[in-house]
Every structure is written in C-alpha cells, then in structure tokens.
Amino acid sequence: MTRRRPGFLTGLWLNPAGRAGCVLVGLVVVGGLLAAVGATPYNAQLQNPLTTLKGPSLGHPFGTDQFGRDLLSLVLEGLWVSLKIAFLAVAIAGVAGTLAGIIAGYLGRWTSALIMRVTDMLFAIPAILLALAIVTALGPGALDSALAIGVGYVPIFVRVVRGPVLSLRTAGYVQAGRVLGFSSTRLLFRHILPNVAGTVAVQASLALAWSVLAEASLSFLGLGPPPPTASLGEMVSQSSSLASQAWWTLAAPSVAIVVAVIGFNFLGDGLRDVFDPRSRTALAA
Amino acid sequence: MTGAVAGPRARGEALLEMRSVRVGFRERRHEHEIVRGVDLLVRAGEKLGIVGESGSGKTLTVLSVLRLLPGRLQLLSGRVSFAGQDLTQLHEKQLRQVRGAQVAMVYQDPMTSLNPLLRIRSQVVETLRAHGAGRDEAHLRCREVLYQVGLPDPERVERSFPHELSGGMQQRVMIAIALSVSPRLLIADEPTTALDVTVQQQILELVEGLQERTGMAVVWVTHDLGVVARTVDEVAVMYAGRVVELAPTRRLFARPSHPYTAALLGALPSAGAGHRRPLTQIGGTPPDPARLGSGCPFRARCRHAVARCEEDEPGLVDRGESSFAACWRAPEEWAG
Numbered sequence: 001m002t003r004r005r006p007g008f009l010t011g012l013w014l015n016p017a018g019r020a021g022c023v024l025v026g027l028v029v030v031g032g033l034l035a036a037v038g039a040t041p042y043n044a045q046l047q048n049p050l051t052t053l054k055g056p057s058l059g060h061p062f063g064t065d066q067f068g069r070d071l072l073s074l075v076l077e078g079l080w081v082s083l084k085i086a087f088l089a090v091a092i093a094g095v096a097g098t099l100a101g102i103i104a105g106y107l108g109r110w111t112s113a114l115i116m117r118v119t120d121m122l123f124a125i126p127a128i129l130l131a132l133a134i135v136t137a138l139g140p141g142a143l144d145s146a147l148a149i150g151v152g153y154v155p156i157f158v159r160v161v162r163g164p165v166l167s168l169r170t171a172g173y174v175q176a177g178r179v180l181g182f183s184s185t186r187l188l189f190r191h192i193l194p195n196v197a198g199t200v201a202v203q204a205s206l207a208l209a210w211s212v213l214a215e216a217s218l219s220f221l222g223l224g225p226p227p228p229t230a231s232l233g234e235m236v237s238q239s240s241s242l243a244s245q246a247w248w249t250l251a252a253p254s255v256a257i258v259v260a261v262i263g264f265n266f267l268g269d270g271l272r273d274v275f276d277p278r279s280r281t282a283l284a285a
Numbered sequence: 286m287t288g289a290v291a292g293p294r295a296r297g298e299a300l301l302e303m304r305s306v307r308v309g310f311r312e313r314r315h316e317h318e319i320v321r322g323v324d325l326l327v328r329a330g331e332k333l334g335i336v337g338e339s340g341s342g343k344t345l346t347v348l349s350v351l352r353l354l355p356g357r358l359q360l361l362s363g364r365v366s367f368a369g370q371d372l373t374q375l376h377e378k379q380l381r382q383v384r385g386a387q388v389a390m391v392y393q394d395p396m397t398s399l400n401p402l403l404r405i406r407s408q409v410v411e412t413l414r415a416h417g418a419g420r421d422e423a424h425l426r427c428r429e430v431l432y433q434v435g436l437p438d439p440e441r442v443e444r445s446f447p448h449e450l451s452g453g454m455q456q457r458v459m460i461a462i463a464l465s466v467s468p469r470l471l472i473a474d475e476p477t478t479a480l481d482v483t484v485q486q487q488i489l490e491l492v493e494g495l496q497e498r499t500g501m502a503v504v505w506v507t508h509d510l511g512v513v514a515r516t517v518d519e520v521a522v523m524y525a526g527r528v529v530e531l532a533p534t535r536r537l538f539a540r541p542s543h544p545y546t547a548a549l550l551g552a553l554p555s556a557g558a559g560h561r562r563p564l565t566q567i568g569g570t571p572p573d574p575a576r577l578g579s580g581c582p583f584r585a586r587c588r589h590a591v592a593r594c595e596e597d598e599p600g601l602v603d604r605g606e607s608s609f610a611a612c613w614r615a616p617e618e619w620a621g
Contacts, residue, residue: 170355171397172394172396172397172398172399173397173398173399173400173401175353175398176392176398176399176459176462177400178353178384179351179353179384179385179389179390180384180385180389180412180415180462180463181380181381181382181383181384181385181386181415181416182381182385182411182412182415183381183415186411186415190411191400191403194402195402
C-alpha cells in the first residue's frame with residue numbers, strides 16, 4: 001500500500017492560497033475566541049472620557065473611539081459576533097441546501113423540478129435584499145440574522161450539490177448498490193454524500209466569507225444585533241462621520257472585515273485545489 | 286448465511302420464470318418495445334446462457350427481473366416470478382430483500398462498480414449488514430468470501446481501496462460481494478468483457494467452481510458464444526428483442542435450428558488444427574427496434590429467407606431434442 005498522496009491538511013498547507021487562508025482564518029478565529037472567553041485587552045464596553053479618540057499606540061494598538069473604548073477589544077468582540085452569525089448562517093444554508101440538492105439530484109423529475117424552480121426564485125432575489133426582508137420581519141437578534149443570511153445562500157448549495165449527484169446517481173457503484181438491495185437512504189448518505197463533501201466544504205468556506213460581509217452590511221444598515229452587542233458593521237457606520245479626524249476608528253473594523261473575508265476566500269480556494277484531483281497531481285509534481 | 290453448502294441443491298424446481306416479458310418505454314400512450322415478449326425458465330441449480338449482439342435486448346431482459354431498468358424504460362407487460370413469488374407485484378421495500386439476497390448480479394465493469402472512497406472490507410460488510418447480518422458475523426463472512434473467490438492475501442485486499450486492485454481482482458471482489466449473501470440465482474452480465482483473456486478464463490472457472498459448490502443457478506449474459514459453450518447447460522439466443530433459439534448447449538453447437546445461430550457459429554474461430562475454414566461474417570446490421578415492421582426481423586440478413594419471412598414473424602417452434610427456434614423453415618431445409 002503506497003501512501004504518496006499528502007494528507008488533507010498537509011495538502012492544504014502546501015497550497016499557497018490554502019496556507020494564506022489558514023493563517024488569516026486562524027487569526028480571525030483566535031481573535032474571536034479571545035473575545036468569547038473574555039480575554040480581550042480591555043473591557044470592550046468600558047468608556048473612558050480621558051482617552052477619547054486617541055490614535056494607535058502601544059496601550060491601544062488600534063486606538064480608541066469617541067467614548068474612549070479600546071478599539072482592539074471592540075473589534076475582537078465584533079468579530080466574535082460576526083463569526084457566530086456567519087457560521088450559523090452557513091450551517092443553516094449548508095445543511096438545507098445540501099439536503100435539497102441531493103434530493104433534487106437523486107429523485108425523479110417532479111421533485112427535482114419543484115426544488116430547482118424554488119431555488120431559481122430564491123436566486124433571482126439578491127441575497128442581501130432577502131436578508132433585509134427577513135430580518136425586518138423577524139427582528140434583529142443573532143439567530144434571526146443568521147437565518148436571514150442563511151436563506152439567501154441555500155440556492156448556491158442546492159445547485160452545487162445537485163450537479164454531481166445527478167452524475168453519481170448513474171455511477172456504477174450506486175447502481176451496484178441498488179442491485180445489492182441497498183435502500184435509497186443508504187445510497188444517498190453513504191455512497192453519494194461523501195463524494196460531494198469536498199464541494200460542500202469549498203462552498204461553505206466561500207459562503208462564510210459572504211456571510212461575514214452580509215452580516216456587516218446588515219449591522220451597517222442598523223439591522224444587526226442591537227447595542228450594546230459589538231458589531232463590525234455598526235462600528236463602520238458610526239465611524240464614517242469621524243473618519244476625517246480619526247481614521248483609525250474606520251480602519252479597525254474595516255480591516256477586521258477584510259481580513260475575515262479574504263481569509264475565508266483563500267481557504268475556499270485552497271480547499272478547492274486540494275479536493276480537485278487534477279490540481280493535486282500538479283502539486284505532487 | 287451458509288458457508289459451503291454440501292452438494293448442489295435439488296434441481297428441477299422452477300426458480301426464475303419470465304412470461305411474455307416486454308420492456309420498452311411509453312410515449313404519449315404509444316409503446317416502444319425493445320424486448321418484445323421473452324419467455325425464459327431457469328430451474329434451481331441450472332445454468333442458462335443468454336447470447337445476442339449489442340442491442341438485442343439481453344441486458345434489458347435480465348435487468349427487468351429485479352426492476353432495475355434505467356431511465357424511462359419499464360416493464361410494459363409480462364410476468365416475472367422468482368421461487369413462486371411474482372416480482373412485478375412486490376413493493377420497492379420487499380423487492381430490496383430479493384435484490385442481492387436472492388438474486389445477485391455481477392456485471393461488465395468492475396472498475397466503476399466499487400465505491401472509490403470505501404475500503405473493500407466496508408463494501409463487503411455493508412452488503413451483508415444491509416441484509417441483516419451482525420457486525421462480527423459480517424466481518425468473518427467477508428474474510429471467508431474473499432478467500433473463496435481466490436484472492437491472494439484476503440487480509441490485505443480487505444484493507445485496500447478499489448484503485449489499489451487490478452481489474453481482475455476488482456471483478457473477484459464484485460463476485461465475492463454478490464456471493465456473500467448466498468443468492469439462489471446469480472446473473473452475470475458479461476462479467477468478463479472488460480478483462481483480458483487470461484483473467485477472463487480465471488473468472489469463468491471461478492464462477493463455475495462456486496456454482497458447483499453452492500448449487501446456485503446462474504444466468505450468463507454474453508455476446509461471446511465461446512463463453513457459453515463451456516459454462517452453461519442451455520442457451521437462449523436473442524435477436525431484436527426476442528429469443529430466436531432456445532436449446533441445450535451441446536445441441537445448439539452441433540445442430541443449430543435458427544439461421545442466425547448458424548451464422549454466429551460460422552463466425553466463431555475454431556482451434557481445431559485440421560480444418561482451416563474461413564470465418565464467415567453476417568452481412569448488414571441489426572434492425573432498428575423502432576422500425577421492425579412485420580415479418581422476421583432477421584430476414585434482411587438471412588441467406589435462407591423465403592417469401593413468408595417478409596409477412597409474418599415466426600414464433601418458437603419445437604425442433605426436437607428440447608430445442609426451439611423461431612424460424613419458418615426447418616433446419617433440414619437449409620442446413621448442410
């Protein structure tokens with residue numbers, strides 16, 4: 001038994017985009033986790049009239065805002081909220097979309113047609129508009145935001161999953177399974193699902209990037225979780241009037257958003273290269 | 286789960302019975318037939334060969350047994366019963382218990398028939414578990430069947446992924462999977478076409494040996510008369526969706542009763558050193574199933590066709606020695 005193929009994580013690390021993604025996402029996730037366990041440098045909500053609008057310094061690497069709050073701590077807290085919502089949104093979209101996609105690809109014409117038409121309808125509406133509508137209807141809680149963002153990304157998973165399932169349905173070993181008396185459930189979840197797992201992972205990573213952005217947009221528009229919950233989008237919106245005097249108040253949350261979005265995008269690219277056997281051979285050469 | 290069954294099971298009992306089976310698709314209340322009424326009988330422990338060229342409907346005929354027809358194709362009419370049970374009336378769930386457990390299939394392309402993501406062991410074990418075996422029992426049986434199909438080092442094979450095995454080994458694994466649940470009927474749909482000649486020979490011998498040991502019935506589907514010559518008791522020759530000749534193997538090779546069979550035999554190279562006769566070929570191409578019209582479908586390629594062949598399609602006629610042929614003319618009229 002030869003084992004020339006590098007392991008999954010090694011492969012990801014050997015890929016430039018994958019490595020960049022790992023580093024950036026790692027940075028963002030660790031930062032978010034720091035906020036989650038309360039290990040931020042300062043209490044993010046602590047106002048200090050003596051340190052209002054101070055530029056970056058050793059004590060406050062990202063500077064302070066108009067209430068004298070430490071921006072680094074605020075950004076980390078905002079990141080945590082963003083990540084929570086983004087992960088939840090992608091989980092919702094991923095699970096619902098993958099299931100719908102598998103069913104659409106595997107079952108007969110009518111079910112498939114129905115699912116695909118609903119998907120098309122969802123696709124026709126811009127995700128952010130859909131999220132706006134849902135969040136106004138449901139209210140601005142974290143779970144509601146996640147749901148609002150998630151629904152918009154369901155169609156992408158449906159499409160991405162349905163294609164491969166369509167071809168796998170007639171794959172030799174799926175047919176063989178049917179001949180051996182396997183139930184459809186068994187064929188779907190044990191023989192077809194693992195084959196689309198890579199595609200789903202890539203899509204999930206990309207969707208995470210979009211979700212972070214979507215969450216920031218919603219809170220920028222004032223539809224995010226209500227204060228005092230820190231939120232990157234809200235920080236951007238509040239600092240836009242201050243930007244001319246205190247650029248760091250705009251820069252800090254923006255950089256956090258950009259790092260998260262680029263990180264997840266790179267990670268997605270890296271994952272795609274690792275899961276795609278054609279690029280794998282290129283890597284081995 | 287039985288291991289090695291002592292001696293073949295009693296012969297004679299009808300196992301698989303197909304009565305006027307028609308397969309095709311419906312389009313706006315119009316029926317397009319591809320298999321146009323096939324009757325076959327396989328008794329327990331018997332070996333039947335179904336021979337025909339591509340498009341003769343041989344594969345569709347056997348697929349219709351387990352209702353595994355692809356796409357829009359369906360059983361238009363007819364009866365398929367297995368061990369007295371009418372398979373056409375079964376629900377999907379009941380049918381699943383017949384598939385694999387009672388009737389197993391091995392087919393052409395072993396390379397695509399194994400899941401590339403799963404180790405051989407999990408694929409064999411999964412089949413057994415799907416048919417109700419316990420975990421330990423399934424693992425034991427897995428080792429046992431891999432050994433039975435003559436795989437060298439079954440322990441290593443168990444741990445392998447499909448791509449680590451050769452085509453012949455993969456086909457052996459497929460056969461092991463098919464046999465693991467001790468089916469009463471094995472349908473082998475050209476299991477050797479994708480393999481090279483020496484491996485082909487080994488697989489034939491393997492199935493033959495297993496058949497003798499377990500006493501299961503075997504249906505060989507093939508386009509290779511050479512394969513059936515040595516493996517089956519009885520041969521059904523199919524042409525354009527019908528059985529045109531049904532005869533015991535020896536009789537079929539000695540005295541074919543249908544001009545098509547005779548032509549096929551003429552195209553078979555013989556290893557005998559003495560007679561060097563040129564191979565004959567059958568002129569023309571098989572008819573388009575959509576444009577058969579009336580009359581014998583083989584008439585255009587038949588050297589012995591008479592006026593009647595243009596008008597009516599012949600049914601199977603008894604030609605003696607349990608041989609039946611769908612030809613208006615008796616073999617005495619054209620043979621020799």
